Amino acid sequence: MDAILDPILAAWRDRPGALLPVLHAVQDALGHVPAAAVPEIAAALNLSRAEVHGVISYYHHFRQEPPGRHVVRVCCAEACQAVGAEALAEHARTRTAESGVKVEPMYCLGLCACGPAVQVDEAELHAAVTPAKFDALLARLEAGQ
């Protein structure tokens, strides 16, 4: 991990406001921000581990574990919540528990008028997703389509 972390920290350590760019660079390189990187990032940027961890957990964008083979983001913002997003997210977590698909919350995908909205792998957007529609989507992902 040092081979990846060291150049990132060397590039950013003396720049103000470096924490977010460093976290983005680490996640871009590794797919997530591993817990083992937190002490090194904190030391390099003269921050506490708690400060670094606080920023990682505050921003939903940052993953603390490697992503699944596919990432499905369920919008949990207000308009989607009003039409069942929380139940859909729970259904999605239950259905993907043993699969290579990771479910993450997302806060607004711009489809507020036709929620619940879901994004697959930062590419596909799906509107008005019911549990049955989610199951069909999951079956397609698991079939590698």
Ligand code: FES
């Ligand atoms: S609130 Fe869900 S897409 Fe905007």
